Amino acid sequence: MKGYFRKFVPLALATVFAALSVIYPARAAPDVSIAELQAVAHALGFLEGVPRSGTIEIGIVYNAGEPDGRALALQTAGRLTSISGPNQTTFKAVIIPTADLLQGTDQLDAVFLNPGTSNEAATITDAVKRRHLVSISDDPACLDTGCCVLMVRINGPVEIVLHTALAEIVGARFSTIFKMMVKRR
Amino acid sequence: MSNARTNSGHKAAIRRAMYRIVSLTGIALAACPSMLHAQSIDYGSLEQLFGEPVTTSATGSPQRATEAPANMEIVTAEEIRRSGASDIPGVLRHVLGVDVMQWNSDNSDIGLRGYNQVYSPRVLVLIDGRQVYADHYGYTPWAALPVELNAIRQIEVVKGPNAALFGFNAVSGVINIITYSPLYDDVNTASVSGGTQGFGQGSAIKTLKFGDKGGLRLSASGRVDDDYSTPIPASAGTLLRNHNDHFAFDLDGVVRLSNSVQLEFEASHTGAASNDFGPVYSFAHDENLSSSVKTQLTADTDYGLVKATVYRNWISINTFNALNTKIKFDDEVTVAQFQDIYRLGTDHTLRLSLEYRHSSVNTTPFVGGHVFYDVYSAGGMWNWNITPSLSLTNAVRFDSLRLGRDGATPAGYPFVNSDWNRSLGEWSYNSGLVWKVDDPDTLRLLVSRGDQLPSLANFGAFVIASPAVNTTGNPNIDPTDVMNYEIDWDRALPIFGAKFRTAVFYEKFADLISLTGGSFGGAPAYTGMANAGSSAGRGMEVSLKGTFLTHWRWGANYRFEYISDQFEPFARDGKAYLDFEHVTPRHVAKANLGWADDRWEVDGFLGYQSATQGLAGLPFSSGSFLTPVPDYVSVDARLAYKPTEWATLSISGQNLLQSPQQQTSGPEVERRVFATLSVNY
Numbered sequence: 001m002k003g004y005f006r007k008f009v010p011l012a013l014a015t016v017f018a019a020l021s022v023i024y025p026a027r028a029a030p031d032v033s034i035a036e037l038q039a040v041a042h043a044l045g046f047l048e049g050v051p052r053s054g055t056i057e058i059g060i061v062y063n064a065g066e067p068d069g070r071a072l073a074l075q076t077a078g079r080l081t082s083i084s085g086p087n088q089t090t091f092k093a094v095i096i097p098t099a100d101l102l103q104g105t106d107q108l109d110a111v112f113l114n115p116g117t118s119n120e121a122a123t124i125t126d127a128v129k130r131r132h133l134v135s136i137s138d139d140p141a142c143l144d145t146g147c148c149v150l151m152v153r154i155n156g157p158v159e160i161v162l163h164t165a166l167a168e169i170v171g172a173r174f175s176t177i178f179k180m181m182v183k184r185r
Numbered sequence: 186m187s188n189a190r191t192n193s194g195h196k197a198a199i200r201r202a203m204y205r206i207v208s209l210t211g212i213a214l215a216a217c218p219s220m221l222h223a224q225s226i227d228y229g230s231l232e233q234l235f236g237e238p239v240t241t242s243a244t245g246s247p248q249r250a251t252e253a254p255a256n257m258e259i260v261t262a263e264e265i266r267r268s269g270a271s272d273i274p275g276v277l278r279h280v281l282g283v284d285v286m287q288w289n290s291d292n293s294d295i296g297l298r299g300y301n302q303v304y305s306p307r308v309l310v311l312i313d314g315r316q317v318y319a320d321h322y323g324y325t326p327w328a329a330l331p332v333e334l335n336a337i338r339q340i341e342v343v344k345g346p347n348a349a350l351f352g353f354n355a356v357s358g359v360i361n362i363i364t365y366s367p368l369y370d371d372v373n374t375a376s377v378s379g380g381t382q383g384f385g386q387g388s389a390i391k392t393l394k395f396g397d398k399g400g401l402r403l404s405a406s407g408r409v410d411d412d413y414s415t416p417i418p419a420s421a422g423t424l425l426r427n428h429n430d431h432f433a434f435d436l437d438g439v440v441r442l443s444n445s446v447q448l449e450f451e452a453s454h455t456g457a458a459s460n461d462f463g464p465v466y467s468f469a470h471d472e473n474l475s476s477s478v479k480t481q482l483t484a485d486t487d488y489g490l491v492k493a494t495v496y497r498n499w500i501s502i503n504t505f506n507a508l509n510t511k512i513k514f515d516d517e518v519t520v521a522q523f524q525d526i527y528r529l530g531t532d533h534t535l536r537l538s539l540e541y542r543h544s545s546v547n548t549t550p551f552v553g554g555h556v557f558y559d560v561y562s563a564g565g566m567w568n569w570n571i572t573p574s575l576s577l578t579n580a581v582r583f584d585s586l587r588l589g590r591d592g593a594t595p596a597g598y599p600f601v602n603s604d605w606n607r608s609l610g611e612w613s614y615n616s617g618l619v620w621k622v623d624d625p626d627t628l629r630l631l632v633s634r635g636d637q638l639p640s641l642a643n644f645g646a647f648v649i650a651s652p653a654v655n656t657t658g659n660p661n662i663d664p665t666d667v668m669n670y671e672i673d674w675d676r677a678l679p680i681f682g683a684k685f686r687t688a689v690f691y692e693k694f695a696d697l698i699s700l701t702g703g704s705f706g707g708a709p710a711y712t713g714m715a716n717a718g719s720s721a722g723r724g725m726e727v728s729l730k731g732t733f734l735t736h737w738r739w740g741a742n743y744r745f746e747y748i749s750d751q752f753e754p755f756a757r758d759g760k761a762y763l764d765f766e767h768v769t770p771r772h773v774a775k776a777n778l779g780w781a782d783d784r785w786e787v788d789g790f791l792g793y794q795s796a797t798q799g800l801a802g803l804p805f806s807s808g809s810f811l812t813p814v815p816d817y818v819s820v821d822a823r824l825a826y827k828p829t830e831w832a833t834l835s836i837s838g839q840n841l842l843q844s845p846q847q848q849t850s851g852p853e854v855e856r857r858v859f860a861t862l863s864v865n866y
Contacts, residue, residue, distance in 0.1 A: 042230055042233050048444075086230070157236075176485045176486075177485075180490075181239070
């Protein structure tokens with residue numbers, strides 16, 4: 001009888017785990033996914049001054065020193081332009097190396113900080129403050145370095161943090177309801 | 186003369202209160218140095234942003250459902266559609282903690298966490314924040330609500346007292362029905378249904394958009410059906426069943442006055458004739474005509490989100506019972522509200538509120554008198570994010586009620602109008618600590634207190650003066666105090682795409698209100714309503730819900746509850762139309778399984794209730810007694826097919842497993858099957 005259980009239990013467990021792995025397949029780790037960009041798009045809908053129709057222009061900021069920096073920025077830009085903006089808008093995306101952010105003259109509604117830009121936070125912060133740009137990132141570290149107005153992260157429960165001091169400096173004004181629902185620091 | 190003078194005084198008071206509210210709002214708006222984005226709540230955008238429903242029903246401030254300091258179930262539009270139900274009680278009967286007593290095909294009562302009864306008085310029901318709870322008898326006429334299922338974005342069910350936000354009667358909980366916004370959402374649907382019991386229903390909703398400046402939603406519906414054909418228990422009287430019918434019109438509009446100011450308005454009119462199980466567990470026919478108007482101004486200012494609301498409800502209800510007593514209530518409720526929600530620093534949210542309410546109804550079946558009250562309320566809420574993972578919310582409200590009566594009294598009546606010159610002051614509060622232990626786990630500690638106000642009928646609007654029997658409400662009856670303590674634990678199980686929730690609760694009711702027990706003298710002697718004693722409920726809830734393999738969804742929940750009543754001798758063992766210890770089932774379990782793809786939706790719902798007892802009325806309204814209700818299992822189901830993007834064909838059913846089936850002390854319920862064609866245009 002004991003031998004029967006020794007054989008049966010591992011077999012049963014293996015069957016259950018095999019079934020669960022089919023029913024609940026492992027999920028791939030996300031980078032700047034379309035879902036993340038959609039969350040960014042929804043958040044922009046609560047920002048004052050963003051067009052309610054027509055085109056919203058977003059700068060995708062990348063680290064030119066990273067081997068895949070430009071390619072990743074192009075990928076993010078492509079994904080962003082494939083989704084709808086808030087209200088009746090569409091997105092236009094331009095990629096911008098961090099070093100060029102300060103000198104740029106494009107009329108941007110916001111900038112998205114692509115992965116890999118965290119070690120250039122000082123440059124970004126300086127540019128954002130001088131050009132009054134609304135910067136958005138999915139990296140929580142951007143809040144500590146003070147280079148993002150908004151941190152939007154969707155891994156696990158959606159987390160949105162508003163950097164109130166930087167928002168005030170760059171003149172970013174969000175609706176009161178939005179400010180009540182996000183975390184602030 | 187006195188009546189006319191007093192009513193004129195009330196109208197002047199209402200005008201003054203409205204004038205003050207509008208003036209205060211105007212001053213507040215004029216004082217604002219700058220205005221920000223306009224805001225009524227765009228539930229759709231916020232839900233898409235946060236990946237979960239958003240609610241204001243816990244604190245008055247917009248919050249993610251998982252962060253609200255309340256035990257709340259949110260029924261989404263998809264869940265409403267896939268329930269297969271033809272009315273709101275049919276939707277809610279699948280929800281954890283919701284108890285539905287189905288008396289007739291078109292007549293239900295709803296309680297939360299037990300404590301259910303005919304004319305269930307302890308659940309405050311609102312549509313977009315407007316009370317549809319009827320003050321005159323303290324209940325919700327579910328068959329007469331002016332809302333189409335297709336117009337509902339979500340139904341928010343808050344369990345436990347939430348009187349610090351909503352005031353009197355939100356004591357077992359609140360059901361807030363949130364409809365789509367005419368400004369942000371574009372709902373254009375029409376549907377026709379037919380089914381067993383002669384069921385026929387038509388419904389249409391049209392949204393008109395005026396760019397981003399405003400929107401208007403019009404909806405209309407009509408419904409007819411026969412009642413069940415199962416025998417009416419002898420204890421419920423000898424009245425024959427009538428057909429049920431219902432019609433409703435509703436208009437909702439939003440105008441964006443500027444980038445920061447929105448004006449919302451709503452008007453509705455409903456008529457419903459239905460068979461009804463009345464307060465003394467007797468069978469009756471109801472004819473209900475209800476109307477409402479509401480306007481709300483919302484402004485996003487530097488001083489916070491300011492909202493001023495004024496609305497008025499009219500309910501005219503005729504009841505015909507086996508004693509051939511015609512009871513006709515004309516109930517009017519006027520409410521003016523002002524609130525400001527303000528974010529202070531990074532960690533604090535404050536809400537200040539003021540409210541004025543006037544409610545009045547005629548005396549019936551004795552005619553010639555009016556019973557009314559004015560309620561002045563002030564409240565506040567403070568939400569403190571102590572750390573990123575720990576928040577504390579405290580809300581408090583004080584309601585000051587002034588009761589009154591004018592008009593004629595019957596000869597030999599034991600009261601004079603001045604006996605109603607009474608003031609009541611009641612505090613209510615909600616306190617909630619929410620600790621997000623880690624990403625998957627959230628703990629809540631909740632303590633709350635509220636008051637169930639006696640209905641206007643309890644207060645004396647119900648008067649039978651006859652040679653045979655004299656019955657009256659009681660101007661000296663006290664509100665029911667309700668306390669609730671609970672601990673909740675939510676855990677996300679992402680690997681299974683599921684959520685686990687559990688709650689342990691203890692609730693205590695003091696000064697429960699009975700329709701009998703009072704003895705007031707007079708000639709001949711009057712009997713009537715009285716406070717019957719207290720009751721305590723202890724229970725726990727467990728639920729799991731989730732999705733798998735893209736197309737599947739499932740859920741299972743269980744509630745255990747044990748109630749002990751400590752009633753006065755006259756009310757013990759169900760003798761006074763009031764019993765919770767014997768009537769509330771100990772065990773209630775519900776489960777659902779569904780599958781959907783682009784074309785098909787299939788859903789099944791299982792419900793189990795353990796054996797319990799029900800109340801039944803003695804002849805001539807002389808009291809009640811307990812009668813057994815066996816345990817039962819019920820099955821509801823829906824199958825839907827979309828032949829095109831714009832059309833859906835569905836067939837759904839209730840009580841499919843066994844028909845007829847005894848679920849209450851009323852008539853046995855029957856199997857019901859509906860076929861529906863819905864078109865989006």
